[in-house]
Amino acid sequence: MPKRVDPDERRARIADAAIESIAADGLDGTKLARISRRAGVTTGALTHYFEDKDAVLLAALEAVCERLMAKAAEVDARPAIEQLADALPVDEQSAKEWRVWIAFWGRAAFVPALARVHRDYYRRIEAALAAKIGGENAADIAAAIMAAVDGIGSRATLEPELWPPARQRALLTLMLKPLLEGKAIHDPTEFDTSIA
Amino acid sequence: MPKRVDPDERRARIADAAIESIAADGLDGTKLARISRRAGVTTGALTHYFEDKDAVLLAALEAVCERLMAKAAEVDARPAIEQLADALPVDEQSAKEWRVWIAFWGRAAFVPALARVHRDYYRRIEAALAAKIGGENAADIAAAIMAAVDGIGSRATLEPELWPPARQRALLTLMLKPLLEGKAIHDPTEFDTSIA
Numbered sequence: 358m359p360k361r362v363d364p365d366e367r368r369a370r371i372a373d374a375a376i377e378s379i380a381a382d383g384l385d386g387t388k389l390a391r392i393s394r395r396a397g398v399t400t401g402a403l404t405h406y407f408e409d410k411d412a413v414l415l416a417a418l419e420a421v422c423e424r425l426m427a428k429a430a431e432v433d434a435r436p437a438i439e440q441l442a443d444a445l446p447v448d449e450q451s452a453k454e455w456r457v458w459i460a461f462w463g464r465a466a467f468v469p470a471l472a473r474v475h476r477d478y479y480r481r482i483e484a485a486l487a488a489k490i491g492g493e494n495a496a497d498i499a500a501a502i503m504a505a506v507d508g509i510g511s512r513a514t515l516e517p518e519l520w521p522p523a524r525q526r527a528l529l530t531l532m533l534k535p536l537l538e539g540k541a542i543h544d545p546t547e548f549d550t551s552i553a
Numbered sequence: 554m555p556k557r558v559d560p561d562e563r564r565a566r567i568a569d570a571a572i573e574s575i576a577a578d579g580l581d582g583t584k585l586a587r588i589s590r591r592a593g594v595t596t597g598a599l600t601h602y603f604e605d606k607d608a609v610l611l612a613a614l615e616a617v618c619e620r621l622m623a624k625a626a627e628v629d630a631r632p633a634i635e636q637l638a639d640a641l642p643v644d645e646q647s648a649k650e651w652r653v654w655i656a657f658w659g660r661a662a663f664v665p666a667l668a669r670v671h672r673d674y675y676r677r678i679e680a681a682l683a684a685k686i687g688g689e690n691a692a693d694i695a696a697a698i699m700a701a702v703d704g705i706g707s708r709a710t711l712e713p714e715l716w717p718p719a720r721q722r723a724l725l726t727l728m729l730k731p732l733l734e735g736k737a738i739h740d741p742t743e744f745d746t747s748i749a
Contacts, residue, residue, distance in 0.1 A: 383663035385581075456662050463659020465711050466652050467579035475711050501728050504704030511703055515661050515671050532697050535731035 371396045375417040380453040384460040421454045422478045447522035455514040505532040567592045571613040576649040580656040617650045618674045643718035651710040701728040
């Protein structure tokens, strides 16, 4: 009896290998053969699921987004800014994901399919944030939060030695405190990350 | 008598051609042959000045930085946030430069020479901003300004149709007004962009 292959499991494994590879070598240095080796599948199996490097980048990115969305949906009692800081490159795993994220930016401006994923992801997460913030300028504040996280995160990704987690958090607090002060943060259980 | 070549002029012309090429096709799509054609020089002349694509990217980036620094040094009487907004992708030229900038981010995390340029540029511009802002937390506010500009600018570069100039400026104002309020903005003639 041939070994049964779970396509979802295999796709997930390849996406994880792609994240490791892009984070380690950049998009230019990432070769399909190396990803398949890292994932423990044949190159033939890999090309069955992904036709080119952009398709692999897309899968890596979707895996990163899913994790971020899951993190955002977690219910806990910490202050809101502390939760937002979790999206920054403050540990090994998130630093890796930020490297993939930045590699993606460099391609997305030129590949419409990637640009679409970017836009959809930001729309989802921004809507979820706005719902959590509440009030009439919630959408603007949510956009400002995204910009602050992106601005600090990209900087910290390119200058990790100058941007330890404590400095990233302090700058995020400086930027967001005046915007969030006086804002009623809704019950975090309402934090809805589904696609509208 | 052979035609005399001004190396600085030629380097500048190649750097401009590289900006056009990277902005149009991305870093992956940029070929040295196409840059040399666009610059009106032979491929041999181009490879005399630039050994590989990263060297061209570096030159393109330095040209972009020089222009931004020159813009930052301009003395005028507009409100400070309006001046900062000039660094965003709010017109055709700056949109082009942002595409180069973002392509650069995707490479800089993996190429130490590019990372160094990034760090030096940010240090220069941040020190100049801090001197202009003045006061004891000027360095933090300067870093926050850079993060706000980067966060909005990267977003607008990837979603230009959703981020017209007016929206970029409004978000920048929302983010920076509370930070700059009550801050004494020094005489703009003091805005020093030289390397410390």
